[in-house]
Amino acid sequence: xxxxxxxxxxxxxxxxxxxxxxxxxxxxxxxxxxxxxxxxxxxxxxxxxxxxxxxxxxxxxxxxxxxxxxxxxxxxxxxxxxxxxxxxxxxxxxxxxxxxxxxxxxxxxxxxxxxxxxxxxxxxxxxxxxxxxxxxxxxxxxxxxxxxxxxxxxxxxxxxxxxxxxxxxxxxxxxxxxxxxxxxxxxxxxxxxxxxxxxxxxxxxxxxxxxxxxxxxxxxxxxxxxxxx
Numbered sequence: 001x002x003x004x005x006x007x008x009x010x011x012x013x014x015x016x017x018x019x020x021x022x023x024x025x026x027x028x029x030x031x032x033x034x035x036x037x038x039x040x041x042x043x044x045x046x047x048x049x050x051x052x053x054x055x056x057x058x059x060x061x062x063x064x065x066x067x068x069x070x071x072x073x074x075x076x077x078x079x080x081x082x083x084x085x086x087x088x089x090x091x092x093x094x095x096x097x098x099x100x101x102x103x104x105x106x107x108x109x110x111x112x113x114x115x116x117x118x119x120x121x122x123x124x125x126x127x128x129x130x131x132x133x134x135x136x137x138x139x140x141x142x143x144x145x146x147x148x149x150x151x152x153x154x155x156x157x158x159x160x161x162x163x164x165x166x167x168x169x170x171x172x173x174x175x176x177x178x179x180x181x182x183x184x185x186x187x188x189x190x191x192x193x194x195x196x197x198x199x200x201x202x203x204x205x206x207x208x209x210x211x212x213x214x215x216x217x218x219x220x221x222x223x224x225x226x227x228x229x
Contacts, residue, residue: 051094051226053086059135059216060084061101063209068105069155069169070162070205072114072143075106076181078160080118080214094224100124101133101216105162105207108139115141116205118214123222131223135216140207147201148172155206168202 060083070076079100086095103120118137124130144155146168152175161169166180207213 049226050223051088053094053218053222053224055218055220057218059086059095059218060212061209061214061216063160063214065158065160066208066210067155067157067159068162068207068209069144069159069165070105070116070207071164071168072116072203072205073107074162074164075104076162077102077104078118078181080120080209080216082123088226092226094226095123096126098126101135110139113141114205115139116207118216120216133216133218133222134220135218135222137214137216138212140205140213142206142208143203144206145201145203146172149174155204165204168204172200172202 061080062083063078063080068078079102082095082097082099082101085093085097087093100123101120102122102124103118105116106119107114107116109115117139120133120135122130123133146152146155150173152169152173156169156175156178161178161180163180166178169175170178
């Protein structure tokens with residue numbers, strides 16, 4: 001299980017700060033014990049108490065495994081959780097810790113290198129409210145090579161395994177106890193097995209959520225309730 005260090009109040013949240021008259025003040029302050037990272041943007045509050053968190057803000061997230069292992073070409077659905085309360089400077093919670101973010105890990109090629117990244121689709125708040133969210137993680141490109149007969153105990157320890165990666169590992173190493181996030185069914189399973197049996201090695205991508213690989217950057221403004229929770 002991933003280990004997350006919870007900081008004391010005042011340093012454990014992403015804080016929305018006010019806008020001074022005629023000037024845009026720093027809006028979001030994420031302040032871990034060792035460093036500060038300031039995001040600048042524009043906040044608007046509607047008459048109904050809704051606040052727009054601006055595009056460009058990064059939301060810290062958690063996942064319940066230390067690693068996620070996928071092949072460079074597969075797409076798989078996962079759920080993340082918001083790591084800390086996101087609040088305004090008055091202490092009003094805008095996005096509560098533990099809110100779920102649903103989306104998919106998707107393959108992407110950048111500068112000729114294959115990688116994967118998380119594309120958020122919906123955020124599910126503890127009160128049951130669901131809304132769409134336009135946010136993505138950075139691109140993960142860390143790779144491991146699986147060869148026939150190789151050991152994979154360290155790789156799969158406390159890891160969530162994508163269906164494609166599960167096939168690679170089980171067919172090349174003979175480990176039939178791999179539990180995939182999603183099963184490969186029907187013709188897809190047969191095609192994957194046939195292809196892998198002709199190979200001696202294959203690459204997988206290793207994503208490490210606790211290193212920030214899946215932290216989300218908003219691509220458009222996110223409208224949330226102010227002090228609702």
